Amino acid sequence: MLEHLPPLNDHNLPYPDTIHPIVVHFVIAMVLFAVVCDALGYFTRNTKLYEVSWWNLFFATISIFIAIIFGQIEAGLAEPYSQVEATLNLHTIIGWSLSGIIAAITGWRYVLRLRDPKVLPLSFLGVGVLLTAIVLFQVYLGDLLVWVYGLHTVPVVEAMREANLQ
Structure with a gap:
């Protein structure tokens, strides 16, 4: 069966480049923008921003999956080495x-909207601040995986392949 795949x-992927970072950047942007729109809407009393926030949360919920x-x-497919496993x-x-x-936050927001x-x-704004902190920590971990540990970068993939041959 594996012969059909x-x-x-050279990135150790069956397609040209990583897709996860592309999609996840949309999620990050939509979540952070939703929180900003909520805060701006709350403090400026511009309730139209709540609608913008709602739709960003809605699509972020779909996109994160x-x-x-x-x-x-x-x-x-990354074949993580021992130093990267805990972070991954x-x-x-x-x-x-x-x-x-x-x-859950999107569901809560839907009820509030109704x-x-x-x-x-x-x-709800407080939960948005907490969500922002979690998202930013997750971004930090993702940055470590790519920029420090080099997952799916050509030099690391080549080194892993050479290590398996010896």
Whole structure:
């Protein structure tokens, strides 16, 4: 069955480049922009920004599951070495947790929107700040995986292939 799969390229992927970072950057931007729109809407009393925030959260909720699917595929193909495993595992756990957290926050936001789309409780803004902190920590871990540990970069993939040949 494995002979029917496409061969892995110099990034150790069956497709040209990593897809997870592309999709996850949309999620990051949509979540952070939603929090900013909520804060601006709350403090300026511009309730139209609540609608912008809602739709960003809605699409972020869908997009994070796509990001996780590609993240799991690409993590499996990365062949992580021992120094990277703890960071990759933590990044994976937080990623799956964020999918549930974002979905729950979006659900809460949906209920708030149904009750009164022009009112947003201060507690929701507080949760947005907490969500921002978690997302930023997750970004830090993702940066470590690429820029420090070099997952799916050509030099690291070549070194791993050479190590397996010896």
